[in-house]
Amino acid sequence: MTTTSTALDEQAVRLDADDVLAPLRERFLLPDGVVYLDGNSLGPLPAAVPQALTDVVSRQWGTDLIRSWNSNGWWEAPLRVGDAVGRLLGAAPGQTVAGDSTSVQSFTALSAAAALRPDRTLLVTDPGHFPTDRYLAQAVADRQGLEVRHVPPAGLASFLAAEGDRVAVISYSPVDFRTGELYDMRSLTEAAHRVGALVLWDLCHAAGAMPLHLDALGVDFAVGCGYKFLNGGPGAPAYLYVARRHHEALDTPLPGWNGHADPFGLNRHYTPAPGIARARIGTPPILSLLALEAALTVFDDVDLARVRAKSLSLTAFFFRCTAELLDPLGFEPVTPSDPARRGSHVALRHPHAHALTRVLADRGVIIDMRAPDLLRFGVNALYTTHQHLLTAATHLSGIVREAAYDPTPPPSGPVT
Amino acid sequence: MTTTSTALDEQAVRLDADDVLAPLRERFLLPDGVVYLDGNSLGPLPAAVPQALTDVVSRQWGTDLIRSWNSNGWWEAPLRVGDAVGRLLGAAPGQTVAGDSTSVQSFTALSAAAALRPDRTLLVTDPGHFPTDRYLAQAVADRQGLEVRHVPPAGLASFLAAEGDRVAVISYSPVDFRTGELYDMRSLTEAAHRVGALVLWDLCHAAGAMPLHLDALGVDFAVGCGYKFLNGGPGAPAYLYVARRHHEALDTPLPGWNGHADPFGLNRHYTPAPGIARARIGTPPILSLLALEAALTVFDDVDLARVRAKSLSLTAFFFRCTAELLDPLGFEPVTPSDPARRGSHVALRHPHAHALTRVLADRGVIIDMRAPDLLRFGVNALYTTHQHLLTAATHLSGIVREAAYDPTPPPSGPVT
DSSP, X not given: OOOOOHHHHHHHHHXXXXXXXXXXXXXXXXXXXXXXXXXXXXXXOBTHHHHHHHIIIIIIIIIIGGGXXXXXXXXXXXXXXXXXXXXXHTOOTTSEEEOSOHHHHHHHHHHHHHHHOTTOOEEEEOTTSOHHHHHHHHHHHHHHTOEEEEOOHHHHHHHHHHHGGGEEEEEEOSBOTTTOBBOOHHHHHHHHHHTTOEEEEEOTTTBTTBOOOHHHHTXXXXXXXXSSTTOOOTTOOOEEEEOGGGTTTOOOSOOOXXXXXXXXXXXXXXXXXXXXXXXXXXXXXXXXXXXXXXXXGGGTTOOHHHHHHHHHHHHHHHHHHIIIIIGGGTOEEOSOXXXXXXXXXXXXXXXXXXXXXXXXXXXXXXXEEETTTEEEEEOOTTTOOHHHHHHHHHHHHHHHHTTOSOOOOOXXXXXO | OOOOOHHHHHHHHHHHHTOTTGGGGGGBOOOTTOEEOOTTTSOOOBTHHHHHHHIIIIIIIIIIGGGHHHHTOTTTHHHHHHHHHHHXXXXXXXXXXXXXXXXXXXXHHHHHHHHHOTTOOEEEEOTTSOHHXXXXXXXXXXXXXXXXXXXXXXXXXXXXXXXXXGEEEEEEOXXXXXXXXXXXXXXXXXXXXXXXXXXXXXXTTTBTTBOOOHHHHTOOEEEXXXXXXXXXXXXXOOEEEEOGGGTTTOOOSOOOGGGBSSGGGOOSSOOBOSGGGGGOOSOOOHXXXXXXXXXXXXGTTOOHHHHHHHHHHHHHHHHHXXXXXXXGGTOEEOSOSSGGGBOSEEEEEOTTHHHHHHHHHHTTEEOEEETTTEEEEEOOTTTOOHHHHHHHHHHHHHHHHTTOSOOOOOOOOOOO
């Protein structure tokens, strides 16, 4: 640790002392001596998971064997875990299913949404949307005879006012995965609905980090992963929300046998199950799915409004740290400072983002970077402290002042 | 245990004493006092899995956190595990990817196969194929403008001789999931290739139970699940094999970011990765995937020809048991007695299959049933003994002779 500002240090101590969520940190098994600011890529291990998984493996699989599909509730798990996720989304039960990957769920949602608006020809998405959302939007459009239009969130309302009657579905994320900018789900949802378009939200960077209100906003579809703020483990199953009013007409592109009305009748023709169960596809990865279920217990009795308030306190404090320690060294904050416009990570631009991220990790501060030049600092109110952020900023400042990094060009590396 | 035939008992003892694969049973954690004949639905827990999974959860996820995508090989896992499965399929490395469900992989394979034969209009499949294969064949056909024809394996050669030039792809399983009948992969593959059609095999009921020769037979596509004879755990990730000659032209229907040539470049447009990696979709469920990888070590140094020979010895012995103990009580074997025509389970028809299966389970013999009237006895040469099969037949005989079951109509229940 290099020298830090005394004032910032005092602020961190005071803010952490006043933190009513601080005890929640005990719900995670975080390694000693590590400042983990990459929970927006992979949430850390919840303390409830190892024991739950041991039970799933040794007792349910090992001893109860095939009977567990009934006796241990494996068959219902996608719907049960879906409902547990739905509680974090503002979704009443029976509208969310867990399973597959965000990519597969996005494909299902986009395909089904387009099929609900057969007379419309445009699929509108964010040019800055996460790549897999963009690739799958193009794939669905190509297969179903639609055209993709890329419209940034800021221009969406005016685009819809002009061409909205041709739009089948809009596909956006409330949080930009690079910059951390937060968009207004309510106004964008309303703008789409005014012109009769459907709305798909990708909640990967929002669910678990802030209150969401899918039912109240009248959202049509939502998808997201289980492994960021939901802490479900690497590649944890994703989820799909479909508003109840669309269930009866929902035509899924992958009618797998788990979504059949009578799956064990093993019928010749596909008859979709009633409700969200028709969005099930194949047999889900039970070990990963039940690890996610155990992980979601970290949210038991947690008020997401408090989570959001602390997240904003953390990111506001980090802005103070960067203003004093990093901005003078050439770091440029790209996340909006307006609290209403920022999600739960802060991105700083620096030409040597890749090398700095690596040296920070060597010093026990884990963040990630997004090519070519963004450092991302994710905060999770369930375990991040203000002191963590000051530690990160102090180390980063020290690394730059000491020139303790090798500014080689960044290779591509697997971090999501 | 009720009375058993002394001759059968002596045979079982002798056959088990001569079993060179008997030590492999130590590679599984099987509950005491249970005869498990449902490994063709859910393989039992391999002894290597609990420790491997503890390492994945506590060290890799808990301690190494996001870095594990590189340092613990998570990113490469779908290809690495795919190759491990490929060794059981007769597939050289670089042609098999693990992940998603059999349903999703079937959708990918059928869609990509049809796209490789754009001038052809028929997709031919088995009317007795597992439901999800049939449902997805219809879905792909509807979306890509093909027509599905249902042709039993026995009639396929003559159908192809008549209409083969219109056939894009045939989709079959080498083992009928109900009857256990084994079809000749070589002759069906050759019949399809003679007319220029592509071949997709669903290997769910074959992989791990017998030698397979995908490369040698020139098979185009194959899919299968990880949780039957591969013992990967409930809902273990599936796999997709695509022959190398098709990689360059392979157009997958779900171009997720994991299949991009430069996934962390986060590019605007989708450029498929070279090789089988382009069949990756989204982020895979790592806990389930690495459990499958650990499970596959039960095949280390195991000769699949010996596995097949013992499987045939087990089912042949079971036929002797049923002939003496069950056929006189009204059970009708539906699995061919010709060893060249049976897979690794035996099905018996009985009008009270459902009730009998339940009472058998109460007596420690776990089998499954398929509506409306089939009892399935799956054998796995890695752990099943001849004595197990005699025990099962003896109990079943006793239950019928004592009328110790309630012949109520069978409800639908979740057993795959």
